[in-house]
Amino acid sequence: MNPDFTETQQLLQTTVRQYVEDEVPFDRVREHEQKRAADDKLWEAISNQGWLGIPLPEAVGGGDAG
Known part of the structure; x- marks a missing residue:
């Protein structure tokens, strides 16, 4: 972990990393990359976690955090 990150930022980094490792297998990434299409289920999950709003006031x- 980056020692310059705050404790909150480190927690977010760990949480996102764990989510991606558990829920986003490489085959899924490759499939959507080859289709040149967004993974709507992944975007919905990211949105439901609230991660898209992190940089907003x-x-x-x-x-x-933006």
């Missing part, structure tokens, strides 16, 4: 419901 708190005033609009984001994580204020």
